[in-house]
Amino acid sequence: MTDTNELIRLSAAQLAQKLAAGEVTSVEVTQAYLDRIAAVDGGPRGVHAFLHVNTEEALAVAAEVDAIRAAGGAAAAELHELAGVPIAVKDLIVTVGQPTTAGSKILEGWHSPYDATVVKRLRDAKMPILGKTNLDEFAMGSSTEHSAYGPTRNPWDLDRIPGGSGGGSAAAVAAFEAPLALGTDTGGSIRQPGAVTGTVGVKPTYGSVSRYGAIAMASSLDQIGPVSRTVLDSALLHQVIGGHDPYDSTSLPDPLGDLVAAARLGNVDGMKIGIIKELHGEGYQAGVENRFNESLELLKQAGAEIVEVSCPNFKYALGAYYLIMPSEASSNLAKFDGVRYGLRVLPKDAPLTIERVMGATRAAGFGDEVKRRIILGTYALSAGYYDAYYGSAQKVRTLIQRDFEAAFAQADVLISPTAPTTAFKLGEKLNDPLAMYLNDVATIPANMAGVPGLSLPGGLADEDGLPVGIQLLAPARQDARLYRVGAVLESLLEAQWGGPLLAQAPALATSVVEPVETLETQEAK
Amino acid sequence: MSVDATLSFEEAMEKYDPVLGFEVHVELNTKTKMFSSAPNVFGDEPNTNVNEVDLGMPGVLPVVNRTAIESSIKIGLALNCKIAETCRFARKNYFYPDTPKNFQTSQYDEPIAYDGYLDIELSDGTVFRVEIERAHMEEDAGKLTHMGGSAGRIQGADYSLVDYNRSGVPLVEIVTKPIQGAGSRAPELAKAYVAAVREIVKNLGVSDAKMERGNVRCDANVSLRPHGRERFGIRSETKNVNSLRAVEHAVRYEIQRHAAVLDSGEPVIQETRHWHEDTRSTTSGRAKSDADDYRYFPEPDLVPIVASREWVEELRATLPEPPAERRKRLQADWGYSDLEFRDVVNAGVMDEIEETIAAGATATVARKWWMGEIVGRAKNADVDPGQLGVQPATIVELNKLVEDGKINNKMATAVLDGVLAGEGTPAEIVEKRGLAVVSDDGPLLEAIDAALAAQPDVADKIRAGKLQAIGAIVGGVMKATRGQADAGRVKELILQKLGVEG
Structure with a gap:
């Protein structure tokens, strides 16, 4: 048996190997992560990556995998490669047997009667689900500060944000509370948290992973994707969750090919990598820019050809995004009305009409950022404004797609910093929505065009010693290229650092004994 | 409820020219719902034919029912419409508890079928062409029952119950262009048009077409303008007029009401009206203006529907004979005279007679019962004959009792009344009432x-x-x-x- 402190630091691929070889059991691995969660997640200075910890079920699945492996034979041989490797799930994705809150009071205590397709696939692969991770309410935010259940802290500096909306999944993986996690990315919610926590996050090609069971923010932009500590691990997880789903009409009919093989290829010979002129330089932190340039140099040394491409319409992406996303969100969130499930608030005074109950429920159940976006979207879709706002934004979307087409005519993969800055301090941008929105300036174009994007750690910024993310972008359905280039760059960088970047993260206090802040403990209060 | 002033129909016609418009909703009889795999079944225990999609649970996504698309294309073809090569769904956003997502997935500016027409034969054989603007697909809402308060309306109710079984049932909404030039035949045309649509969808087999179950529902738009004026008057929309007779009556009533309003020098208010079968009048519903803002936008969870020309032609080839040809065939098969057949059509019992013959009756017997007995009773009860509740099998059974000499004709009509009064099957009633021809x-x-x-x-x-x-x-x-x-x-x-x- 391996030391648990080492065990939790292994990658998912390494864990899978050890499990297959019988060097460790899934129960040991799962318990090690549950212990780590108990040690670092709760309390006033805890990471608070989890909203719910799924101890019993996770251990039961782990024990089942161990039993199958111990029995040997065909059943053991048929076990999925990642069977027994635990995973955390963003609390925007519905799960039977655990609450799903979307980080909102309006769904407090709600249990889904059905599993998301990706969750079914995790269950089919027999991956123990450790619990549900924190997020900005309904995935609206870039810092996880908009969670109704309190912010998640960045394991690199507990006074800083872990990014958002998927700060919980990224922080859980960065703090070794889980080897893998699922996220959702509408404008950067997987990649930007990955960047600021020194982890890997992938937004797959739109339609390549089923959205069935991911509580929708903006249907045409949302995509579920993997969160991990290595590029290979994301590829392994992507293979588990991807593929056609008849329950999602926007699901692509054909699989993306062998992503794991791409991550293992190990060369970038002759590949053309395009720097997007508009996505670096002015407005980007110096330390971010430095690490970005180093990555370019490494790729060049490895045999890639670096070219510069221009995407002139990307400057309109943020504006158009903040019309399309709230428009769709305003409609998607209309169902939260207190009639069928979730919170129901009765107005204090008469009359108790349906409109007033819906109004009181939504007023009490939604946070400010959610209300802000609902109001923005309702306005943008209103008669007389539709053409000027939603209609124009859709045209911008087409222009962005054309920019990508032109860029991919010159390069196989595009590259940029994932976020303009490293992690900012908790509370720093909370009252400045526009500054908050600017965090996603480099990640939004991929969602607008439906193309895949990957963020991987690019090192630490000189000025603050915090992680910097490097973003790779590929044409739609060419996710394999991201894994190929990402894995090569990762190994070149790790050779420089002498190991994974996360090894340089400060040790988290593990003496905290306060219980994990979960829905149950909150309800108990 | 205040009673609106009306003019006599004749006086209204002297002064004004009516313009009509109809929105007919047809519920499709697909096995499953428009966007989910839940069963599409009428009359089950409330909230049993639902799954997470129909309830608008967090995270769900719609998937289009292919059969519903085929049915919609068939309806479009039968209405002589063009079929869109590609079309999209849109979201119609409004908060109402019968709509679980608080938006209805519908078609907005891209209907699957458009620019058609339907030739309507009136009782004297005159043919009137009604132009079809569009036929588009959408999903039905759940059914609300308002408890307490008065008149079953949401206003003043203590609480409301909602049954989502109907939520997500596929609908095709058929919208006419403004119908001008019907003059005093407008009420008759209204009834004949809805009857024709009902006949078409029934004939296509795409709907159960039972108006009493809401399978076919009609919203009737009426406006008046002085004779000779081109510009339309302001319209009212009478909602959910759910029998053929009611369509005729509602249009007639609204013409008379509009005429009185216009005569008084007041403007007609653009609004929805509720039809009341008991008083044969309408009352004011919600003020409706073109400014109602449903914030339509293309449904991002669905990909566009592509109807290839090959597919459309395949479906066209499966269409049953058009109603006019069917009538010719049925008349020949049944051996009815022109007058007899027209009476049958005008009485609205052609389908019923066909079903009765299919159940084993001769054409003569079927006509004798429907035209001789049932139509009159329906008229007295003020319902469509098909809604009276007489099953084809009942007629066959009654006729057999007569033919076997068990009862005579006079007794048989009494037994029919017993059946309608819910006393049981003909045989049971004969038994219960001790009816029997003295055969000893x-x-x-x-x-x-x-x-x-x-x-x-x-x-x-x-x-x-x-x-x-x-x-x-x-x-x-x-x-x-x-x-x-x-x-x-x-x-x-x-x-x-x-x-x-x-």
Whole structure:
């Protein structure tokens, strides 16, 4: 048996190997992560990556995998490669047997009667689900500060944000509370948290992973994707969750090919990598820019050809995004009305009409950022404004797609910093929505065009010693290229650092004994 | 409820020219719902035919029902529409508890079928062309039942119950262009148009087409303008007029009401109106303006529907014969005269007669019952004949009882009333009421002897060969047996008794 402190630091691929070889059991691995969660997640200075910890079920699945492996034979041989490797799930994705809150009071205590397709696939692969991770309410935010259940802290500096909306999944993986996690990315919610926590996050090609069971923010932009500590691990997880789903009409009919093989290829010979002129330089932190340039140099040394491409319409992406996303969100969130499930608030005074109950429920159940976006979207879709706002934004979307087409005519993969800055301090941008929105300036174009994007750690910024993310972008359905280039760059960088970047993260206090802040403990209060 | 002033229909017609428009909602009879795999079944226990999609649970996504698309294309083709090569769904956003997502997935500016027409034959054979603007797909809402308060309306109710079984049932909404030039035949045209649409969807097999179940629902738009003026008047929209007779009555009533409003010098208010079958009048519903803002936008969870020309032609090839041809065929099959057949069509019982014949009756028997008995009863009850509740099998059963000599015609009509009163099947009613033709010759012979003795002069006439005089003796026997004798058998026995060859 391996030391648990080492065990939790292994990658998912390494864990899978050890499990297959019988060097460790899934129960040991799962318990090690549950212990780590108990040690670092709760309390006033805890990471608070989890909203719910799924101890019993996770251990039961782990024990089942161990039993199958111990029995040997065909059943053991048929076990999925990642069977027994635990995973955390963003609390925007519905799960039977655990609450799903979307980080909102309006769904407090709600249990889904059905599993998301990706969750079914995790269950089919027999991956123990450790619990549900924190997020900005309904995935609206870039810092996880908009969670109704309190912010998640960045394991690199507990006074800083872990990014958002998927700060919980990224922080859980960065703090070794889980080897893998699922996220959702509408404008950067997987990649930007990955960047600021020194982890890997992938937004797959739109339609390549089923959205069935991911509580929708903006249907045409949302995509579920993997969160991990290595590029290979994301590829392994992507293979588990991807593929056609008849329950999602926007699901692509054909699989993306062998992503794991791409991550293992190990060369970038002759590949053309395009720097997007508009996505670096002015407005980007110096330390971010430095690490970005180093990555370019490494790729060049490895045999890639670096070219510069221009995407002139990307400057309109943020504006158009903040019309399309709230428009769709305003409609998607209309169902939260207190009639069928979730919170129901009765107005204090008469009359108790349906409109007033819906109004009181939504007023009490939604946070400010959610209300802000609902109001923005309702306005943008209103008669007389539709053409000027939603209609124009859709045209911008087409222009962005054309920019990508032109860029991919010159390069196989595009590259940029994932976020303009490293992690900012908790509370720093909370009252400045526009500054908050600017965090996603480099990640939004991929969602607008439906193309895949990957963020991987690019090192630490000189000025603050915090992680910097490097973003790779590929044409739609060419996710394999991201894994190929990402894995090569990762190994070149790790050779420089002498190991994974996360090894340089400060040790988290593990003496905290306060219980994990979960829905149950909150309800108990 | 205040009573609106009305003008007489004749006076309204003298002064004004009506313009009509219809939105007919047709519920498709697909096995599953428009966007989910839950069963599309009417009348089950509330909230049992639902899954997470129909309930608008967090995270769900719609998937289009392919059969519903096919049915919609068939309806479009039968309405002589063009079929869009590609079209999209849109979201119609509004908060209402019968709509679980608080938006209805519908088609907005890209209907699957558009620019069609339907030729409507009026009772005197005149053909009137109604132009179809569009036929688009959408999903039905759940059903609300308002408890407490008055009139089953949400206003003033203590609470409301919602049944989501209907939520997500596929609908096709057929919208006409403004119908001008119908003049005083507008009410008749209204009824005939809705009847024609109902006939088409029933004939296509894409809907159960039962108006009493809401399978076909009509919103009737009416406006008036002075004769000779081109510009339309302001319209009212009377919602959910759910029988053919009601369509006719509602249009007639609204014409009379509009005329009174216009005569008073007031403007007509653009609003929805509710139809009340009991008072045969409408009351004001919600003020409706073109400014109602549903914030339509393309449904991002669905990809566009592509109807390839090959697919459309394949579906066209499966279309059943058009109604006009079907009528010709049925008339020939049944051997009805032109007048008989037109009466059947105008009475709205063609389908019922067809079903009755299919159930085993002859064309003559079916017509005798529907036209002779049921249409009149429906008129008295103020419902469409098909809604009276007479099953084809009931008629076949009744007719068999008569043919077998178990009951006579007079008894049979009484049994029909019993069936309609819910007393049971014809056989059960015959049993319960002790109805039976007296078939034991003993009591009949006694009655015959008595009748002959009472009218010896008539008996002599018969003996002398004046057989038509037998009616008086038969009448006496029937009276004595309180109508329970088989008149044919009585006749035979009288002739036997008198030794006369029949």
